Amino acid sequence: MNAELTPSKESWLRLQARRAALPELERAALARHWALAAQLEHASVAAFSRFSLQLLAVGAPPSLLEDAHRAALDEIRHAELCFSLATVYAGKPIGPAPLPMTDQALGVWDLAGIAVGTVEEGCIGETIAALEAQRAAELAQDAAVQAVLQRIHEDETRHAELAWRFVRWAMLTGDQTLRPLLRHAFECTLERHTSQTPLETIGEARLEVHGVLSLRAKHALRGRIAADVIRPSLARLFG
Numbered sequence: 001m002n003a004e005l006t007p008s009k010e011s012w013l014r015l016q017a018r019r020a021a022l023p024e025l026e027r028a029a030l031a032r033h034w035a036l037a038a039q040l041e042h043a044s045v046a047a048f049s050r051f052s053l054q055l056l057a058v059g060a061p062p063s064l065l066e067d068a069h070r071a072a073l074d075e076i077r078h079a080e081l082c083f084s085l086a087t088v089y090a091g092k093p094i095g096p097a098p099l100p101m102t103d104q105a106l107g108v109w110d111l112a113g114i115a116v117g118t119v120e121e122g123c124i125g126e127t128i129a130a131l132e133a134q135r136a137a138e139l140a141q142d143a144a145v146q147a148v149l150q151r152i153h154e155d156e157t158r159h160a161e162l163a164w165r166f167v168r169w170a171m172l173t174g175d176q177t178l179r180p181l182l183r184h185a186f187e188c189t190l191e192r193h194t195s196q197t198p199l200e201t202i203g204e205a206r207l208e209v210h211g212v213l214s215l216r217a218k219h220a221l222r223g224r225i226a227a228d229v230i231r232p233s234l235a236r237l238f239g
Helices: 009-020 024-057 060-090 111-139 143-173 178-194 202-210 215-238
Strands: none
Touching: 009 060, 009 143, 009 178, 024 060, 024 111, 024 202, 024 215, 060 143, 111 143, 111 178, 111 215, 143 178, 143 215, 202 215
């Protein structure tokens, strides 16, 4: 782990001191934000574990399998860091609960279904997550929060690259019906992430200095990501 991507003891102490000076409503909002982020990162450990099994099921190359396992380990660290931030802001320990598992949670096992899911969760979802974390890190004023967000940005960038690599391999491996399915998945997922401009509250805007993007800022950023990052990548993918 890179030292610059790990919050130092001093940065945690400064964050705790700053937390004590925050209004109660802001402290509670930040605690909720990081607790939710931690839960999502915790669930992502299972998602990458499932992805590893799916890669085995379709005979994907070992390099993809190796990176999927590494990504699951990244998500464990993300969850730990986010739970730590939630604990600081809440002023009490916050950690993971048991993660419900069902047969349905294992997902699909055919190449087309796995590739479509990877488009949604990986190519678009991880790309957006990486760049949102980068933008949030730029706005954050606390060193500990900056370090957590920068770590998430760098790791999620690799996870997105893994997803694009798998989809490219799937297109080369699958039959001719796969290309239109993937195009449709890309368009539907982009529409879902970029439609409907949300309303913004004053409280949301104030949290941006703590590394929490407002809904309006996310919407604007996702539009730029779609136009400047994802669509050019789509053009290269489909040739």
